[in-house]
Amino acid sequence: MFKGRREWLKGLGLTGLALALGMALAGAAFAPAQAEEKVTVFAAASLKNALDAINTKWKEETGKETTASYAASSALAKQIEQGAPADIFISADLAWMDYLAERKLIKADTRSNLLGNRIVLVSAKADAGSVDIKPGLDLAALLGDGRLAMGAVDSVPAGKYGKAALEKLGIWPTVAEKVAGAESVRAALLLVSRGEAPYGIVYKTDAAADPGVKVVGTFPEDSHPPIIYPIAIAADSKNPDAAAYLEFVKSPKAAALFETQGFIVLE
Incomplete structure (x- = not known):
């Protein structure tokens, strides 16, 4: 195979070889560019x-x-x-x-x-009153038979910040059994927006992105590690x-x- 190719190149002569080389270069020049990696x-x-x-x-x-x-x-x-x-x-x-x-x-x-960022308490109820988030807040009473939506408290950052704040304020023991842990903060937000949970803890930015929820309270910055x-x-x-x-x-x-x-x- 390679011997035949050498004989073919010899037969071309200088002019033919230059022409073949030119065609190869032209082909390379006009080959479609590889798509840039995203x-x-x-x-x-x-x-x-x-x-x-x-x-x-x-x-x-x-x-x-x-x-x-x-x-x-x-x-x-x-x-x-x-x-x-x-x-x-x-x-x-x-x-x-x-x-x-x-x-x-x-x-x-x-x-x-x-x-x-900041973490806030949200509700889907348009008429929900503001909540003064401070030590001793009876969040369990606000929840009633409902659940508190938040990111999974052992892995999702918003959930970890939320749990830390509730612990610092002395609220966690009263609501721990009422928590609906979600796979992400957006999933927790959706639970509230759909009315599946009366209240939820999400980032301030998430609340602003969903017109279906209302911010009813903001957690004190010193109640959790810096976000x-x-x-x-x-x-x-x-x-x-x-x-x-x-x-x-x-x-x-x-x-x-x-x-x-x-x-x-x-x-």
């Missing part, structure tokens, strides 16, 4: 509205695409640990970013604290656009979109 973002469920807007802005300015996966930070961190192909991870708390950092699954020098959303590039990411996307999410343009949704911009 930046894959794993982000806490509470970021959906803000990050969707930011991803749209990123595409408008760069022409580049993103793929966003929203879920509880715990679920996303576990997926990354199991080898899911993520470029960027944005957690709703420090603990799950630390979890990946301890396992060398993020690029440590790209990590920073991006956003802050911090860290961001980092995943250790296995080889996407050349990951660093540029990270900087865009930390830019003033993105900050304005985060603030529109009620987030506190830390950078």
